[in-house]
Amino acid sequence: MRSGEKTAHAVSTRFDGLPAALLDWYARHARDLPWRIGPGERARGVTPDPYRVWLAEIMLQQTTVPHAARYFHAFTETWPTVEDLAGADDGDVMAAWAGLGYYARARNLLKCARAVAEAGAWPKTEDALRSLPGIGAYTAGAVAALAFGERAPAVDGNVDRVFARLLAAKGPWKEEKARIAALVRALVPADRPGEFAEALMDLGATICTPKRPNCLLCPVRDWCAAHGEGEVERYPVKPEKKARPQRRGEVYAVFRGGDVLVERRPDRGLLGGMLALPTTEWLESGMAERPGWADGGDAIGEVRHVFTHFELRLTVKRLTLADAPSGFEWMSADEAGEAFPSVFRKALKLAR
DNA sequence: AAGGCGGGGGC
DNA sequence: GCCCCAGCCTT
Numbered sequence: 001m002r003s004g005e006k007t008a009h010a011v012s013t014r015f016d017g018l019p020a021a022l023l024d025w026y027a028r029h030a031r032d033l034p035w036r037i038g039p040g041e042r043a044r045g046v047t048p049d050p051y052r053v054w055l056a057e058i059m060l061q062q063t064t065v066p067h068a069a070r071y072f073h074a075f076t077e078t079w080p081t082v083e084d085l086a087g088a089d090d091g092d093v094m095a096a097w098a099g100l101g102y103y104a105r106a107r108n109l110l111k112c113a114r115a116v117a118e119a120g121a122w123p124k125t126e127d128a129l130r131s132l133p134g135i136g137a138y139t140a141g142a143v144a145a146l147a148f149g150e151r152a153p154a155v156d157g158n159v160d161r162v163f164a165r166l167l168a169a170k171g172p173w174k175e176e177k178a179r180i181a182a183l184v185r186a187l188v189p190a191d192r193p194g195e196f197a198e199a200l201m202d203l204g205a206t207i208c209t210p211k212r213p214n215c216l217l218c219p220v221r222d223w224c225a226a227h228g229e230g231e232v233e234r235y236p237v238k239p240e241k242k243a244r245p246q247r248r249g250e251v252y253a254v255f256r257g258g259d260v261l262v263e264r265r266p267d268r269g270l271l272g273g274m275l276a277l278p279t280t281e282w283l284e285s286g287m288a289e290r291p292g293w294a295d296g297g298d299a300i301g302e303v304r305h306v307f308t309h310f311e312l313r314l315t316v317k318r319l320t321l322a323d324a325p326s327g328f329e330w331m332s333a334d335e336a337g338e339a340f341p342s343v344f345r346k347a348l349k350l351a352r
Numbered sequence: 353a354a355g356g357c358g359g360g361g362g363c
Numbered sequence: 364g365c366c367c368c369a370g371c372c373t374t
Contacts, residue, residue, distance in 0.1 A: 060369040067360060068369085101358025104372070136371045156369040174353085201369060210367060211363075241366095242355095268373095270357070308357050342359065 015166075018223050019189045019196060025219035026199035031206070033065065034072055042195060050122045050147040051082040054112075057139045058105055065205070071100050085110070086117035091264075094273050095339035103341070107273050108134030126152040137181075145193040153184040154197035158204025164236030165208060168225035173238050208232075244311050249282040251303075251314045251344070252294050253351030254321050259330035260348065261321065270307070275339040277347055278328060282312055293325045301350050305343040312343065318351045 027039050035056035037048045055075060059068040074096060079085040085093070090110060097106035111133040116122055123129050125148070130140035142154035153159075160180055163169070167183075169176040188196055207218050213232050215221055226232045254261035260277070267273045280288035297317035305312045324330055337348050 057369060062357090062368055062370055063359080064361065064368055099359075101360085102370085104357070105370090108371080134371070138370060142369070154369075157367080158369070197369095205369085272357090306359080308359090309355080 015183075015187060015223055018220050019187055021219050021222075022199045022203065023189070023192060023195055026195055026202060029202065029206070030198065031202050034069055036198065039195060042192075047149065048147055050143065051085075052076065053147040054082075054122075054135075054139075054143050055085075055109075057142050058109055058134055059100065061105060061139070062102060063100065067100070071097070082113050082122075083117050085113040090273070091275070091339075095275065098274065098339050098341055099345070101341075103272055103274055105134055107267060122147075124148045124150070126150055142197060145188070145197045147194075149193060151188050151190050151193045153181065153188050154201070155181050155184050156201060156204075158208075159184060159200045161210065161236055162200060162204045162208045162220075165213075165226035165232055166220065166224050168229055169235060170237060173236065176236070244306070244309060245284050246313065247282040247284050247310045248313050249280040249288055249315070250290060250294070251277050251279040251316055251347045252297060253277060253300075253316060253318045253348060254294075254297075255318070255333070255351075256321060256330055258333055260333040260336050261324060261328050262331045262336050263328050271341050271343075274341050275331075275336060275344075277340070277344045278325075279314070282310075282314075284310075291325065293321065294319065303343065303346040303350060305346060314343070314347060316347045316350050 030036075030039050032038065035048070035052045037046050056068065056072055059071055075085075078096065079088055088110070093110055094103070094106055097103060097109075100106075112135065115132060123132070124144070126140045126144040129135050129143050130137065135143070138154060138156050141152040142156075144150035144152040145154055160177055163180040163183060164176060167176075167180070169179070184200075203218070203220070207214050211233065215224075215227050215232060218224070218227075221227050224232070226235050252261070262275050263278060265271050265274050265276045278291070278294070280290055282288070294317065297319035299315050300318050301316050303314050303316060305314070333348065333352065337345055340348065
């Protein structure tokens with residue numbers, strides 16, 4: 001027997017009964033989330049609004065449920081349909097996303113909404129969804145399964161962890177993830193792909209947690225190789241992370257009455273497209289050049305902020321100017337504070 | 353294939 | 364402090 005056949009056959013019987021056991025558990029323990037319809041409604045043929053499913057999935061990328069939920073309510077209140085969002089002002093959307101992070105998501109959110117509004121309808125297959133801005137492998141599968149009932153897998157960090165444990169996956173993490181993706185695709189039940197996706201995510205979020213998993217309550221424990229080994233928390237085995245370097249710079253809180261000086265950051269790169277305070281470059285060593293108009297300000301303190309790949313210490317200087325330097329403009333400090341990403345919110349709060 | 357890209361909460 | 368989280372895009 002060729003190894004491919006052997007693997008495929010082993011997979012097909014190894015997890016017999018797991019989807020049914022998982023769905024049975026989900027019928028009793030599904031989380032009630034704002035973008036979901038319950039198992040009961042789904043059984044009566046109700047399907048969720050693709051716009052709400054998509055919006056939630058984008059917000060949930062690398063983001064916790066409680067954090068995303070607050071933004072989900074605000075967005076659906078302000079822009080109830082994808083056509084509403086497509087017609088929104090860019091700055092309004094970026095301001096509404098402020099504080100949620102990974103701002104390329106918001107830029108792609110608008111691109112995607114406008115593409116869908118222009119087309120007049122959502123693409124309804126995994127492959128077609130995958131080609132839209134901001135929709136990758138996970139989100140395409142999730143929207144296809146949840147909103148359109150396609151037999152597609154939704155493999156996120158939760159599902160990777162669950163299957164790393166079921167398989168006691170000891171190999172290189174990249175290879176294990178590819179193996180898991182293929183396995184989950186093969187296991188999706190044709191009649192209930194959306195509930196299967198939600199069930200796996202709920203299992204990962206509430207039972208098969210990163211720390212102290214609750215194996216006693218796990219509906220798929222009988223299939224779990226890691227539980228058999230008695231070392232569930234050992235999995236998944238991920239590559240080591242690199243240390244975060246330190247960067248430093250200055251940021252300027254420049255006031256004119258109740259207004260503060262702001263700029264719009266370029267669309268690419270860190271905090272791209274976001275409203276910002278004037279700042280020097282942020283360097284690991286050496287002193288960044290200070291703009292001439294910023295000489296003479298009072299250093300009033302320091303803010304620290306952690307980004308994905310570096311830690312930042314910013315000296316905050318406060319000053320007043322009569323005229324806005326080229327490239328900057330005045331905005332009410334209250335309004336600016338709402339539209340800033342977190343690092344500039346911290347600096348403004350310190351300076352006020 | 354690897355690295356850039358936010359932010360908050362749990363422990 | 365360190366960990367992780369409903370990942371995607373660019374190079």
